[in-house]
Amino acid sequence: MKIFTTKKELQQFREELSLDKSIGFVPTMGALHEGHLSLLGKCNSENDISIVSIFINPTQFNDVSDFKNYPRDFEQDTLLLTKKNCDILFLPDHNEIYPDKNIDWTDVDLGFIEQTMEGRYRSGHFRGVKTVVFRLFDIVMPHKAYFGEKDYQQMLLVKEMMKKLNMDIQIIPCETKRDADGLAMSSRNRKLSARGRSVAAKIPQILKAGLNFLRTESPGVVSSWVRHQFTEIPELQLQYFEIADQETLKPAAIAEPGKTRLFAAVFVDNVRLIDNMLFEGQKPANH
Ligand code: AMP
Numbered sequence: 001m002k003i004f005t006t007k008k009e010l011q012q013f014r015e016e017l018s019l020d021k022s023i024g025f026v027p028t029m030g031a032l033h034e035g036h037l038s039l040l041g042k043c044n045s046e047n048d049i050s051i052v053s054i055f056i057n058p059t060q061f062n063d064v065s066d067f068k069n070y071p072r073d074f075e076q077d078t079l080l081l082t083k084k085n086c087d088i089l090f091l092p093d094h095n096e097i098y099p100d101k102n103i104d105w106t107d108v109d110l111g112f113i114e115q116t117m118e119g120r121y122r123s124g125h126f127r128g129v130k131t132v133v134f135r136l137f138d139i140v141m142p143h144k145a146y147f148g149e150k151d152y153q154q155m156l157l158v159k160e161m162m163k164k165l166n167m168d169i170q171i172i173p174c175e176t177k178r179d180a181d182g183l184a185m186s187s188r189n190r191k192l193s194a195r196g197r198s199v200a201a202k203i204p205q206i207l208k209a210g211l212n213f214l215r216t217e218s219p220g221v222v223s224s225w226v227r228h229q230f231t232e233i234p235e236l237q238l239q240y241f242e243i244a245d246q247e248t249l250k251p252a253a254i255a256e257p258g259k260t261r262l263f264a265a266v267f268v269d270n271v272r273l274i275d276n277m278l279f280e281g282q283k284p285a286n287h
Contacts, residue, residue: 003089021048025142030054031071031187035177039146053090060128106134150176152276184275196269199235214255219243239265257281
């Protein structure tokens with residue numbers, strides 16, 4: 001695996017690469033786990049060259065201490081990526097991504113999909129995401145880019161941004177990887193206490209039960225029931241729960257199999273976790 005830290009190195013590599021080679025890209029913030037590696041696995045299987053970036057993007061954190069405390073594990077990340085056959089690790093520093101003191105924001109307006117849920121509760125978050133993704137895409141110039149459904153709203157937003165900006169980069173959604181007890185893998189899980197980690201498994205359990213309930217009850221009834229389940233567990237503080245259409249993110253009046261998704265953000269031990277699940281209209285599998 002080659003490690004590049006500058007735009008120049010990456011561009012030189014791009015120039016020397018024969019034009020018929022396909023490039024797949026997996027942007028991350030490091031502290032890698034099986035979820036990230038599954039994106040790389042898919043990227044490897046669909047492209048000649050796989051590029052992974054690690055950049056903890058300060059502009060997408062609405063909370064400075066969250067940024068400072070974000071887990072960092074460069075050595076382990078490098079080992080994992082090498083083992084998983086990553087071709088290039090792009091490891092830019094702050095100036096490489098934000099060369100100007102005044103940040104040149106990518107301010108494309110994506111309407112409701114960036115205003116609801118994460119957009120509503122994390123002020124400025126999506127402006128930071130749009131800007132860093134645009135900047136990274138401009139440097140890496142991939143044919144395909146891989147995003148996890150774990151951050152479903154982010155994946156949708158990037159997809160819409162490509163359409164609006166007429167950028168010819170295919171956004172490939174990848175399914176959420178979960179631990180054995182169902183908790184969605186996340187770099188933030190490392191921040192949980194043993195007790196917090198064990199209680200966090202209730203999040204996917206409640207969502208799954210919600211999906212099951214949605215087969216017979218309206219979204220309104222299921223929402224109230226799910227919210228109530230969270231109030232029963234003092235270690236979990238629900239920030240939002242939504243039952244929404246997965247294309248528009250507008251609240252769903254009725255549940256439609258393959259179209260309606262459940263979304264939640266929950267604090268555990270002051271760590272903010274998000275999860276979402278698709279309503280498939282049948283009894284959900286174990287996880
Ligand atoms: P992050 O490092 O958290 O910014 O995540 C980098 C990419 O990995 C994003 O596209 C995430 O959606 C994706 N990702 C994170 N966790 C998971 C997971 N448990 N399963 C699948 N993809 C994930």
